[in-house]
Amino acid sequence: MKHPVISWALTSTVLAAAHGAPLAATPVVTTTSGTTPFAVSGIDLLQTSLAGAPVVVGQFTGYGTGGEAVLRDGNAGGAQATDYTGTALVVSDSTVTYTLDLGVSPQGYNITAIETFGAWDDGRDQQQISISYATVADPEAFITLTAYGFDPIGDFSRVRVTPGSGDAFLMQNVYAIRFSFPNQENSASGYRELDVFGVSAVPEPQRWGLLAAGLGLIGLWARRGAAARRTT
The missing domain is CATH 2.60.120.260 (Galactose-binding domain-like)
Structure with a gap:
């Protein structure tokens, strides 16, 4: 149940990084x-x-x-x-x-x-x-x-x-x-x-880095969630 909350917060951060403050x-x-x-x-x-x-x-x-x-x-x-x-x-x-x-x-x-x-x-x-x-x-x-x-x-x-x-x-x-x-x-x-x-x-290099890291973490959570469902 925690995964969607974490993913949403992380997605919001990624969008902020892409658009800039x-x-x-x-x-x-x-x-x-x-x-x-x-x-x-x-x-x-x-x-x-x-x-x-x-x-x-x-x-x-x-x-x-x-x-x-x-x-x-x-x-x-x-x-x-x-x-x-x-x-x-x-x-x-x-x-x-x-x-x-x-x-x-x-x-x-x-x-x-x-x-x-x-x-x-x-x-x-x-x-x-x-x-x-x-x-x-x-x-x-x-x-x-x-x-x-x-x-x-x-x-x-x-x-x-x-x-x-x-x-x-x-x-x-x-x-x-x-x-x-x-x-x-x-x-x-x-x-x-x-x-x-x-x-x-154009997003600054550090924002692109945050965007890439955020997308990677979202993918990791998705894979862990899928693996957990297969073992139950």
Whole structure:
């Protein structure tokens, strides 16, 4: 009767070793203002590694702007803040959730940096964003990474979130990332792009060793159980 309990506990340990712990660094948030658009990435994870269409709640199309899709198109948008090409006007309390492609990276993704870009003439140019994430180990539970508010001096803004000193990743084994937009300036603010950078998560050698050892022990218990049944 004890064998199933031991096997279950051991199996749980093996799964944890395979997926890795949902580790997160202490983020460093750096803000920059500008009078011209900032360069954006054309190859970040939101452009190359999504599992499907994002889940959008709220409104990203105020004043006829481009909607959520322009936030991940690799386009910095119009040269003037009053040129709303490539801009999404995001209404307060809207959210967008991006699920990453586990078919390519079954262990999820280790995130190295996140950048958000804003642009509007004065009155809707503040960035108010909360970033959360879910891991492969618990895809339904979203964990807050950071939240920030930034009122730029110029009409263009960039906020960069990076790991603290000594950390290689912001978070590890990520399954999904959610951007929330609470309390936008004058009920809606303009955004140009969301960039998420990272790499496929690969179990560390010691985790592979634990996985192999765990599977070996499970096999040993199974063989002992079978032998015991044959002798009774």
